[in-house]
Amino acid sequence: MLTWNLTSQVVTDLDVEKTLNCGQVFHWQKVTQGWVGAIDQKAIFLKAQLKTPNKTELFYPREKAMIVERYLALDHPLSKIRSTFPTDPTMCAAIEACAGIRIIRQPLWECLATFITSSMKQVAHIRQISLYLRAHFGSYLGEFEGAQIYSYPSIHKIAQQTEATLRAAGLGWRAKNLLQAAQQLDQGKVNLESIHGLEDDEAREKLCQLSGVGPKVANCVLLFAYERLSAVPIDVWIKRILLQNYFHGQPQPTERQLKAFAREYFGAYSGYAQQYLFHYARTLKSKR
């Protein structure tokens, strides 16, 4: 049973629940008072108390304060970011539904690997796969209220597996992609750290050299791990909401036209806007 020496601070515009459950990260577990999970190799506990409609007191381990503050992107100026969004009805509804959602800064490999395993999978199943890989190939970090906490397995650990052992995670044909990507990285064919220094297009191109990584997964990694807040992943949900709300009654745009529109129309923080639309669309469906 892990114990926590907590510190706290009052944060404006932070909804921990939505931030952890809006489809950017998939492993945090709910406990009585808050959430437990891992940031790299550190077990972390988070608790949020609402003070006013947009102010939250966030409690987190004192000795890991810097790590948590960086991970949750508490430095992102959400008010300023929101002000750059267009003000059409759909976007306004999404902003209201997504108050306090922050694009977090995830570890590179963990984010990349998770989204390689995400293609044509529902969020619930991506989570299941992530927890399986952690429990079987990650490092045990401790237990809290029955929740077992593991780190995400290293590149090398995954690279050492066989396609069969990975398929046991329910990966199906994605197992080969994950294995090959891990091996490419393990052999130094691509260096994830070095991508930090590249322009968006170069970075995207580099990521797409990895097995199982195409434009959509690359944009997820750019947005959720490389802080490229204008990167717009277009999945089935975003495509649907764009077509219904911004291309209604018009001839079907090509993928290229859709991308160009998203990047231009939603502005400098189009990745943020995209995430709000994604979560908004999913909450709408669950309500029906």
Add this chain to the structure above:
DNA sequence: TTCCAGGCCCATG
């Protein structure tokens, strides 16, 4: 049971 899911890859026009 059927439908669908945070796509990628490769082969054709």
Add this chain to the structure above:
DNA sequence: CATGGGCATGGA
């Protein structure tokens, strides 16, 4: 550049 088919699995 764009379109179409194949690919595995499990939740809803």
